[in-house]
Amino acid sequence: MKKYCLALDLIDNSELIAEYEKYHQNVWPEIRQSILDSGITNMEIYRVQNRLIMIIEADENFSFEAKNEADKNNAKVQEWEELMWKFQQQLPKSKTGEKWKLMDKIFSL
Template sequence: MKKFCLALDLIDDLELIAEYENYHQNIWPEVRQSILDSGIRNMEIYRVRNRLFMIVEADEKFSFEAKNEADKNNPKVQEWEELMWKFQQQLPNSKAGEKWQLMDKIFSL
């Protein structure tokens, strides 16, 4: 099992943050299936103020490249991602169009 941690900011607006969290209480079935089909076995998102932290646990077949390619060809995932841009803002130093940034592991006990 591989583990990845990613970060992203939300627009700092309490109403938008509440709406974003509501969407994530019941993600669309097609989005959920695309996550599972990619090899992701567990995904958790945590929030402090407007900063999000995602933990992804995936099997050995998972790759971000394959997931991104599959998502490009999935109209429902594209619709979801477009909708989420209403709430999300890029972290500093993000590439154009990049949402979640992969974090570097700096400590393990």
């Protein structure tokens, strides 16, 4: 089992943040399925102010490259991602169009 942690910011607007959270209370079934199909076994998103942290647990077959490729070819995932851009903003120093940034693990107990 592999574990990854990613970060992203939301637009700092309480109404948009509330709407974003509402979408995540009832994620579209096609999005859930695409996540599971990629080898992700558990995904959690946490928020403080407008900063999001995503924790992914995945099996040995998971890769970000394969997930990204599958997502590009999934119209429903593309629709979801386009919708989410309404609420999201890139972290400083991100590449154009880059959303979630993989975090470096710096401590483990």
